[in-house]
Amino acid sequence: MSNAGYAQERETTEGKVFTVTGGDWDSIVSGVDPMHDERIVVNMGPQHPSTHGVLRLVLEMEGETVTEARLVVGYLHTGIEKNMEYRTWTQGSTFVTRMDYLAPIFNETAYSLAVEKLLGIEDQITERTNTIRVLMMELNRISSHLVWLATTGMELGALSMMIYGFREREFILDIFEMITGLRMNMAYVRPGGVAQDVPDTAIVKIREFLDFMPKRIKEYEDLLSGQPIWKARTQGVAVLDVTGCVALGVTGPVLRSSGLAWDLRKTMPYCGYETYDFDVPTQPEGDVYARYLVRLAEMRESLKLVEQALDRLKPGRIMVEDRKIAWPAQLALGNDGLGNSLEHVAHIMGQSMESLIHHFKLVTEGFRVPAGQVYVPIEGPRGELGAHVISDGGTRPFRVHMREPSFVNLQAIPAMAEGGLLADVIAGGASLDPVMGGCDR
Amino acid sequence: MTTQGEGLFGVTGTGDTSGMGGLVRKRPVQLDAQRPLGGWYDEVVDALEEAYPGFSDAIERVVIDRGELTLHIVPAKIAEVCQILRDDLSLRYELCSSVSGVDYIAEERRLHAVYHLTSMTYRRRIRLECAVTAADPHLPSVTSVYPTADWQEREAYDMFGIVFDGHPNLTRILMPDDWDGFPQRKDYPLGGVPVEYKGAEIPPPDSRRAYR
Numbered sequence: 248m249s250n251a252g253y254a255q256e257r258e259t260t261e262g263k264v265f266t267v268t269g270g271d272w273d274s275i276v277s278g279v280d281p282m283h284d285e286r287i288v289v290n291m292g293p294q295h296p297s298t299h300g301v302l303r304l305v306l307e308m309e310g311e312t313v314t315e316a317r318l319v320v321g322y323l324h325t326g327i328e329k330n331m332e333y334r335t336w337t338q339g340s341t342f343v344t345r346m347d348y349l350a351p352i353f354n355e356t357a358y359s360l361a362v363e364k365l366l367g368i369e370d371q372i373t374e375r376t377n378t379i380r381v382l383m384m385e386l387n388r389i390s391s392h393l394v395w396l397a398t399t400g401m402e403l404g405a406l407s408m409m410i411y412g413f414r415e416r417e418f419i420l421d422i423f424e425m426i427t428g429l430r431m432n433m434a435y436v437r438p439g440g441v442a443q444d445v446p447d448t449a450i451v452k453i454r455e456f457l458d459f460m461p462k463r464i465k466e467y468e469d470l471l472s473g474q475p476i477w478k479a480r481t482q483g484v485a486v487l488d489v490t491g492c493v494a495l496g497v498t499g500p501v502l503r504s505s506g507l508a509w510d511l512r513k514t515m516p517y518c519g520y521e522t523y524d525f526d527v528p529t530q531p532e533g534d535v536y537a538r539y540l541v542r543l544a545e546m547r548e549s550l551k552l553v554e555q556a557l558d559r560l561k562p563g564r565i566m567v568e569d570r571k572i573a574w575p576a577q578l579a580l581g582n583d584g585l586g587n588s589l590e591h592v593a594h595i596m597g598q599s600m601e602s603l604i605h606h607f608k609l610v611t612e613g614f615r616v617p618a619g620q621v622y623v624p625i626e627g628p629r630g631e632l633g634a635h636v637i638s639d640g641g642t643r644p645f646r647v648h649m650r651e652p653s654f655v656n657l658q659a660i661p662a663m664a665e666g667g668l669l670a671d672v673i674a675g676g677a678s679l680d681p682v683m684g685g686c687d688r
Numbered sequence: 689m690t691t692q693g694e695g696l697f698g699v700t701g702t703g704d705t706s707g708m709g710g711l712v713r714k715r716p717v718q719l720d721a722q723r724p725l726g727g728w729y730d731e732v733v734d735a736l737e738e739a740y741p742g743f744s745d746a747i748e749r750v751v752i753d754r755g756e757l758t759l760h761i762v763p764a765k766i767a768e769v770c771q772i773l774r775d776d777l778s779l780r781y782e783l784c785s786s787v788s789g790v791d792y793i794a795e796e797r798r799l800h801a802v803y804h805l806t807s808m809t810y811r812r813r814i815r816l817e818c819a820v821t822a823a824d825p826h827l828p829s830v831t832s833v834y835p836t837a838d839w840q841e842r843e844a845y846d847m848f849g850i851v852f853d854g855h856p857n858l859t860r861i862l863m864p865d866d867w868d869g870f871p872q873r874k875d876y877p878l879g880g881v882p883v884e885y886k887g888a889e890i891p892p893p894d895s896r897r898a899y900r
Contacts, residue, residue: 321862329872333893364754493782493808496836507808514811619753622804622815624785633786633804646872650786650804658839687862 286314289669293322299398299676300683302657306664306672313672316664318657323687331647335613336362337574339644341434343634346649347685348431349394352387353627354649354685355436356380360517361623361636362438365616368567375563376440377519382556383426383435384518385549386453389460390419391628391680392542392549396467399539399677403480408470415463418456425449440566443578450557457554464546471539481535485663485675488533495662496655499630501679504541505533511626518625525551535678572614575606613642622650629653629680653679653686721752728812729757735778740769756815763818763827766801767854770833773805773814781805781814784834787841789848793874797821799850803830803837820850822873829855847872 256265256274292303301322307315331342343358344351363369397412420430426449427433427442435442471477487495492502502509510527512520528544530537566573575595579588595603618640624633630652639645656679663675724730729752736759737743746765751758761769773781783806790800797819805814818827829852830837841852842861849870852858860867869876880892890896 321860321864324862326871326878329878330893333878367754494835496784496834498783509808514808620758620802620815621754621756622786622813624813631785631806635786635788635802635804637790646788646790648786648788648790650788654839654843655836658836 291672293319299681302676302681302683302686304660304672304676306669308669311668311670313664313667313669316661316672318660320654320657320683321687323683325688327688328647328649331644333643335642336438336616336644337613339647340437341432343647343649344432344434345684346688347627347629347632347651347653347682349391349682350387350628350632350685351432352380352383352436353625353632355434356384356518357623357625357627357632357634357649358636358647359436359438360625361621361634362616364621364623365619365636365638366438366572366614367617368439368569368572371567371569372440373564373567374519374559375561376565378556378559378561379441379445379565380436380518381520381523382445382453382553382560383423383441385552385556386419386422388549388628389546389553390416392546393419395542395628395677395680396539399674399680400471402673402677403477405471405474405477408467411463411467411470415460422449422452422456425452437574439569439572439574440564442574444565445560450560453553453557457550457557460550461547464543468543478536480670480674481539481678482532484535484671485667485678486532486534487659487663491659491662492533495659497630497659497679499627499652499656500538500541500545501656501659502630503527504530504537506531511624511631515624517623523552523555535674538678570605571609575602575609615640615642616644624650627652629682629685630656649685649688651685651688653681653683654688657681657686721750725750725752725757728810732757732779732812732814733759735776736769736772739776739779740772742768756813758815758817760817760819763801763820766803766816766818767828767830767833769816770803770805770830774833779807780809781807781812783808784830784836784840785813787830787837787844789844789850789872791848791872791874792819795819799825799848801827801844801850801852822849825849826851826853828853829858831855846870849873 256263287308289306289308290303291306293301303319303322305317305319306313327342327346331339334342339358339362340355343354346354363372393412393416397409397416400406400408400412423433424430426445427435487497487501487505489502489505489507492505492507498509506529508527508529511517513527525548528541528548530540576587577591579586595606616638618638620635620637622633622635624631626632631650632652633650635648635650636644637646659679660672660676664672667675725733733750740746742765746762746769747759748762749760751760773779784803785806786804788802790802792798792800799820799822801818801820803816805816807813820827827850829841831841832854838856839861841855842858844850845852845858846860846863847870859865863871878892878894880894882892883890
């Protein structure tokens with residue numbers, strides 16, 4: 248076959264370098280000197296279907312055993328944190344939502360909670376706002392775990408799992424679209440509240456989801472839990488105990504699957520989680536299979552939370568009363584997506600000059616946030632998602648740093664992979680559920 | 689703290705002509721908290737003082753703001769303080785949640801390394817802050833105490849040029865290896881290219897006219 252466009256095989260001072268393009272195993276096998284026992288360095292990624300996006304692994308191999316694993320990240324760095332310093336506090340929501348693109352609601356909530364803490368308006372956040380936030384976060388947690396289940400299934404050879412996982416996730420994205428107008432990156436949770444109210448049609452759809460989802464989770468369990476190949480690929484693989492997790496900063500389902508019930512929703516509650524009835528699932532083993540069981544159980548707990556949130560949804564405001572902070576426009580879903588409601592436009596253009604000035608000032612300039620810094624962590628689907636937000640008293644953030652669980656957790660791959668087999672690197676890496684958009688920001 | 693840029697049409701300052709931009713909330717800021725600090729803050733600071741003989745030399749300031757405890761540490765002592773905070777039985781800050789850099793460009797020691805530690809045992813958090821100058825941006829790495837700080841220190845180096853001495857592999861992590869400059873410093877421009885739209889040129893975000 249023709250390899251035009253690829254680097255040719257060549258001799259270097261370090262030894263022979265092969266370019267593997269598929270279908271050329273014969274030339275590689277014959278090219279390797281069988282008498283040499285030199286170690287081989289395998290470069291995997293950043294374009295590789297099993298590295299979850301653009302993660303690059305540099306693996307030093309002895310036979311099938313990994314002796315050293317090094318990770319290269321940064322391929323998806325987009326400078327979101329820097330960009331936010333040039334936009335208003337409200338516009339920040341549209342930036343953070345694009346970090347971890349599988350958990351947009353969590354990014355927005357962490358950021359919004361931080362801005363609210365800086366403003367000192369935590370007490371003014373309405374009951375309904377908190378309930379909607381919990382509802383959306385738990386739906387988002389399920390959709391994120393479904394993608395994890397789907398992609399990990401695919402990577403370990405359970406291809407049908409991928410189809411089912413994405414099928415149910417699609418249903419959740421439809422719910423999101425109904426509520427926010429967008430499937431992903433919705434900028435729905437904003438400082439002071441949420442962008443718009445939950446429509447009644449969405450409640451019906453969520454009830455429908457609550458009705459069928461437990462059966463679907465049972466199906467995934469039937470498909471995978473007793474499956475000999477799945478168990479062989481996951482049990483006893485990529486084990487990390489509590490000490491290892493805490494030392495490496497690994498939080499979330501991975502930490503809980505090694506036995507420590509550390510869940511910020513329980514240990515340091517926010518958004519009223521302390522008033523909900525749910526459990527924190529744990530497993531003692533600390534292997535990939537335990538992480539799978541914990542995530543399945545967490546989806547069930549999230550369903551419980553969604554149901555409770557739905558029952559609590561009482562009519563009320565979805566933004567703070569303070570007109571110097573609350574986004575002035577009532578948003579409405581039109582034929583062309585989300586926009587200002589016609590009543591609001593009629594009001595500011597035809598009836599009230601003061602409202603027009605007020606709208607203009609808040610939208611172009613934004614509100615001022617008193618100087619100071621806060622760190623607000625929440626329990627994301629991948630672990631502790633922290634927003635370190637600093638204000639200098641102006642209308643724009645002075646600095647926003649997101650403590651991304653994907654970024655921190657990925658450091659655990661060498662600890663899990665070294666000494667194991669190459670195939671287990673895939674299982675171990677996938678079990679951390681890294682999202683490179685969040686990792687690289 | 690704010691850097692003033694010049695926008696389109698020679699606008700400087702806030703660009704506000706309506707007068708409504710003068711509506712600024714003032715809140716009292718106490719930059720140096722006095723004992724007693726109240727609540728668990730005293731327990732933590734007392735326990736640290738008891739366990740760490742060099743306390744008075746290492747702690748520059750104690751700040752309590754919005755319910756968060758911040759200790760400003762002399763940069764050279766940061767690894768020692770972290771070691772005590774992690775190991776002392778009445779402190780037990782087992783988890784280093786986050787390390788981030790900040791550039792307070794108006795200050796003499798403009799580069800700050802900010803550590804957020806979590807005590808899982810006592811369910812408390814604490815923030816440590818170290819300030820260094822851009823000319824001598826050195827402080828000890830805490831990777832020997834908290835291995836998780838590895839990548840986060842690399843990010844702070846990559847974006848702000850803070851050098852963590854004793855780090856096993858302090859290289860760029862998010863930017864390409866051969867990148868010049870430290871992108872998240874305040875004097876580093878945002879960049880971007882002007883966009884042409886229907887014959888008009890829209891400047892990049894950092895040079896647009898803006899209401900501040």
